[in-house]
Amino acid sequence: MKIVIIGGTGLIGSKVVAILSGKGHAVIAASPKGGVNAVTGEGLEDALAGADVVVDVANSPSWADDDVMAFFTGSSRNLLAAESQAGVKHHVALSIVNAERMPNSGYMRAKVAQENIIKDGRIPYTIVRATQFMEFMAGIGQGSVVEGAIRLSPALIQPIASDDVAAAVAEAAIAAPLNGTVEVAGPEQFRLDLIVGRALAAIGETRAIVTDPKALYFGTELDDTSLVPASNSKVRLGKLRYDDWQRQ
Structure with missing residues (x-):
């Protein structure tokens, strides 16, 4: 199959490209640096010509509320229109577990809007919803500084490598469209303040960590259901445990 990866040079995109290329598929890693811009539409027609599947794992360069909404809605509309013209048979998008349950976050609102555009479109689709990445645990802490201290919620989180x-996105790309959503999460649950504390300690962060149930996470308060799947019986669990990932 010819598979176009939008955001194909990023953290997830580059890994999806490697997996699918290794399986013998014709894969294009599309990104603005390579002349393919889903937000402006530049290069989409040529990149999607003859494509069977489009995988969208692109992320907004700005997380300001208006910017992120414009990015995800504009790029999704442009992609679906170009896919319709090219005869693409399957649209795969990466989204976030429980995005609709955090409406105070502009980023989460934008991801929900993106999902709705895909669902309302004409292209058969699969949405892969993931929990927060293990790679971002330290960054969450560094972005949660208030008056010199790192303030973090003790809510449950189930990070995934x-x-x-x-692997889940690549699997979805070569499977039949679900016209629905699949959720993926890590194999373990942690308290956010504790797991972020471990990640920060690993990089030598010395600022104090304050556990605060009211601390904001991307603009929204959390509870124990915010960052974990509703039911592990219906979610695909990753293989890599946090300790093993950290050793890598």
Whole structure:
């Protein structure tokens, strides 16, 4: 199959490209640096010519509320229109577990809007919803500094390694469209403040960590259901445990 990966040079995209190329598929890693811009539409017609599947794992360069909404809605509309013209048979998109349950976050609102555009479109689709990546645990802490201290919620989180996310996205790309959603998560649950504390310690962060149930996570308060799948019986669990990932 010819498979076009939008955001194909990023963290997840580059891994998906490697997996699918290794399986013998004709894969194009599409990105603005390579002249393919889903937001403006530049290069889409040529990149999608003859494509069977389009995988969208692109991320907004700005997380300001208006910017991120414009990015995900604009790029999705442009992609679906170009896919319709090219005769693409399957649209795969990466999204976030429980995005609709965090409406105070502009980023989550934008991901929900993206999902709705895909669902309302004419292209058969699969949406892969993932929990937060293990790779971002330290960054979450560094972005949660208030008055010199790192303030973190003790809510449950079930982080997943990017390798496992990429494997799930690649699997979806070569399977039949679900016209629905699949969820993926890591194999373990942690308290957010504790797992982020471990990640920060590993990089030598010395600022104090304050556990605060009211601490915001991308603009929204959390509870124990916010960052974990509703039911592990219906979710695909990644293989890589946090300790093993950290040793890697």
